[in-house]
Amino acid sequence: MGSETRMEDLLKREIPFEEDEDGFILMAERGGGGGGGKVVGLVLVDIVNGFCTIGAGNLAPAGPNKQINTMVEESVWLSKVFCEKKWPIFALLDSHHPDKPEPPYPPHCIVGSGEENFVQDLRWLEEESNVTIKRKDCIDGFIGSMEKDGSNGFADWVKANGVNVVLVVGICTDICVLDFVSTTLSARNIGLVPPLEDVVVYSKGCATFDLPLHVAKNIGALAHPQELLHHLGLYMAKARGAKIVGKVSLGS
Numbered sequence: 001m002g003s004e005t006r007m008e009d010l011l012k013r014e015i016p017f018e019e020d021e022d023g024f025i026l027m028a029e030r031g032g033g034g035g036g037g038k039v040v041g042l043v044l045v046d047i048v049n050g051f052c053t054i055g056a057g058n059l060a061p062a063g064p065n066k067q068i069n070t071m072v073e074e075s076v077w078l079s080k081v082f083c084e085k086k087w088p089i090f091a092l093l094d095s096h097h098p099d100k101p102e103p104p105y106p107p108h109c110i111v112g113s114g115e116e117n118f119v120q121d122l123r124w125l126e127e128e129s130n131v132t133i134k135r136k137d138c139i140d141g142f143i144g145s146m147e148k149d150g151s152n153g154f155a156d157w158v159k160a161n162g163v164n165v166v167l168v169v170g171i172c173t174d175i176c177v178l179d180f181v182s183t184t185l186s187a188r189n190i191g192l193v194p195p196l197e198d199v200v201v202y203s204k205g206c207a208t209f210d211l212p213l214h215v216a217k218n219i220g221a222l223a224h225p226q227e228l229l230h231h232l233g234l235y236m237a238k239a240r241g242a243k244i245v246g247k248v249s250l251g252s
C-alpha cells in the first residue's frame with residue numbers, strides 16, 4: 001500500500017497538468033442554436049452496467065466506488081441538460097457477442113446479459129429523440145463507429161448536427177475515453193470529422209476502475225490503481241490536444 005501511494009505522489013508531481021480554470025460554460029458555448037456560438041455535442045462513453053453497477057460482471061466495481069458514482073451523477077446531470085434543450089448526444093455502449101472475445105479483458109458486456117445497457121439512471125435516454133446510440137464491440141469508440149459501407153456513425157452525427165465541440169464523459173478515463181479522444185483528434189487533424197474543432201474532456205465526468213497492486217498480484221493481473229490511471233488518462237488526453245475541464249456550468 002505504502003509504495004503504491006508513493007508512486008502515485010511521484011507521478012502526479014512529475015507529470016502534473018492544469019485543468020482549464022474557467023471550466024466549460026454550456027450556454028455561452030452553444031450559442032442557443034443559430035447564433036454565432038459553437039454547437040456542443042455530448043459524448044457518453046460506455047456508461048453501462050458492466051462497468052458501473054456493483055457486481056454486474058467481470059469488469060464491474062465490486063463495491064461502492066466514489067469516482068464511478070460521481071462520473072454517473074455528472075453524466076446524468078449533463079444528459080438532462082442536453083435533453084431538455086434538445087442538444088445532440090452520442091452514446092457509445094460497449095456490447096460484445098459471446099463468441100468474439102476482447103483480449104486482454106475477460107468476458108464483459110455480453111449482449112443479452114444486461115451488462116451492455118445504460119446504467120439504470122440513464123435508461124430513459126433510449127427514448128430521447130436527440131440521442132444517437134452506437135453499440136460497439138471494441139475499445140476505441142471512433143473505430144467502433146465504423147460501418148460496413150465505410151462510413152462512420154460518429155462522423156455522420158457530427159456532420160448532421162453541425163457539432164463544433166464535443167464534451168466527453170464516461171469510463172474508463174485511460175482506456176475507452178482516451179482511445180476515443182485520441183482517434184477523434186487525429187481524425188479532426190486530417191479533416192475527417194467536419195465541422196468538429198475541439199474535444200473537451202470533463203474530468204469529474206470520467207472514471208476508471210480500481211485494481212490496486214496488492215489485489216492484482218494475487219490474481220496475476222496488471223495493477224490498475226484508480227486515481228493514478230485516471231490522472232494518467234487525463235494527462236494523455238491533454239497531451240494529444242484535448243481540453244481538460246474540472247467544471248462544467250450553465251451560462252445565462
Ligand SMILES: [Zn+2]
Binds near residue numbers: 094095096102109138
Ligand atoms: Zn469491451
